[in-house]
Amino acid sequence: MKESENNKSDPLWKVLDAFPQVESHPQSRAKFWARVARDEATAAITSTRWRWFLRIALPSVGMACVILALVLGGNALIQRHAEDREIAANLELYENLDVIQNMPQLASYEEPSDEDFDEMVE
Amino acid sequence: MATPTDEELMLQVKRGDRSAFNAIMDRYEKPVLNMIYRYLQDYDGAQDLMQETFLRVYKARERYEVRSKFSTWLFQIAVNLCLNERRFRSYRRHDSIEAMAGQEVPRELEDARALSPEELSRKAEMASLVRAAVQSLPEEERVMVILAKWEEKSYEEIAEVMGCSVDAVKSRLYRAKKMLREQLKDFITEHEGI
Numbered sequence: 001m002k003e004s005e006n007n008k009s010d011p012l013w014k015v016l017d018a019f020p021q022v023e024s025h026p027q028s029r030a031k032f033w034a035r036v037a038r039d040e041a042t043a044a045i046t047s048t049r050w051r052w053f054l055r056i057a058l059p060s061v062g063m064a065c066v067i068l069a070l071v072l073g074g075n076a077l078i079q080r081h082a083e084d085r086e087i088a089a090n091l092e093l094y095e096n097l098d099v100i101q102n103m104p105q106l107a108s109y110e111e112p113s114d115e116d117f118d119e120m121v122e
Numbered sequence: 123m124a125t126p127t128d129e130e131l132m133l134q135v136k137r138g139d140r141s142a143f144n145a146i147m148d149r150y151e152k153p154v155l156n157m158i159y160r161y162l163q164d165y166d167g168a169q170d171l172m173q174e175t176f177l178r179v180y181k182a183r184e185r186y187e188v189r190s191k192f193s194t195w196l197f198q199i200a201v202n203l204c205l206n207e208r209r210f211r212s213y214r215r216h217d218s219i220e221a222m223a224g225q226e227v228p229r230e231l232e233d234a235r236a237l238s239p240e241e242l243s244r245k246a247e248m249a250s251l252v253r254a255a256v257q258s259l260p261e262e263e264r265v266m267v268i269l270a271k272w273e274e275k276s277y278e279e280i281a282e283v284m285g286c287s288v289d290a291v292k293s294r295l296y297r298a299k300k301m302l303r304e305q306l307k308d309f310i311t312e313h314e315g316i
Contacts, residue, residue: 011310012299012302012303012306012310013271015248015252015306015309015310016252016256016267016271016272016302018245018248018249018251018252018309019160019249019252019253019256020249021152021156021159021272022155022156022159022165022168023152024151024152024155024169024172025169028151028169028172028173029144029147029151031173032147032173032176032177035173035177036177036180039177039181
């Protein structure tokens with residue numbers, strides 16, 4: 001500070017000298033470097049964990065979800081195709097089965113006459 | 123060999139030289155500690171904030187560029203930490219600085235052995251009143267007085283540290299000195315009489 005700004009002969013400034021200074025703790029420097037080491041170690045662990053999460057965990061989980069969706073979807077499709085093939089191959093049977101299971105429809109059919117029966121036999 | 127400047131030492135720290143940071147701490151540990159101590163009037167709190175100040179400087183070493191005076195940057199960090207700490211403590215009423223000020227047992231550099239009991243008592247009383255007077259100043263004025271009186275910073279440097287204009291520093295320092303003169307008038311008259 002310039003002499004004009006900081007008038008050391010100012011009585012106020014002299015009175016403020018009564019506020020004495022303190023010394024740093026003897027272990028202060030050692031504590032500081034210990035704190036730096038701790039801080040750097042924490043930062044390294046945090047960044048390692050974060051990197052592990054971003055590079056390995058997150059893509060792995062994403063990939064697993066995609067594979068699971070493909071497997072489940074594929075299975076559903078395969079099962080559906082099998083059912084379709086089964087029904088197509090035995091379509092007449094399935095339709096007759098429907099009729100047999102539908103009692104009112106079955107009851108509405110007229111009993112064949114003797115002539116119709118003879119025709120059917122022929 | 124010429125003594126390296128603070129900025130040269132910081133550039134060495136940036137290149138990974140820890141001993142250069144020790145040299146910086148040798149220069150500034152005590153001024154920063156005392157600045158914080160005079161502001162907080164709490165020795166342990168001042169130790170913690172002093173370490174935090176240097177820790178922040180050390181962490182920022184890789185981004186360090188010589189833009190302004192190193193000491194200005196250092197004190198900027200210390201002052202910001204002080205103001206934040208003050209705000210934080212004011213939320214915790216029971217732990218306020220005012221409550222602690224009377225209880226604090228300062229570990230000050232004082233060779234008491236050379237003084238008579240009367241002188242010691244008188245000095246202790248004066249120190250206590252000066253501490254109380256400094257403590258009674260508004261926060262920013264208190265920082266300005268500390269920087270001007272004990273750190274011998276210029277108006278320009280204080281303005282840079284506090285992030286305000288030189289005129290603001292001049293007027294606030296003027297008001298702060300007026301308040302201090304009022305509170306310490308008995309001691310000032312005594313000094314003037316000597």
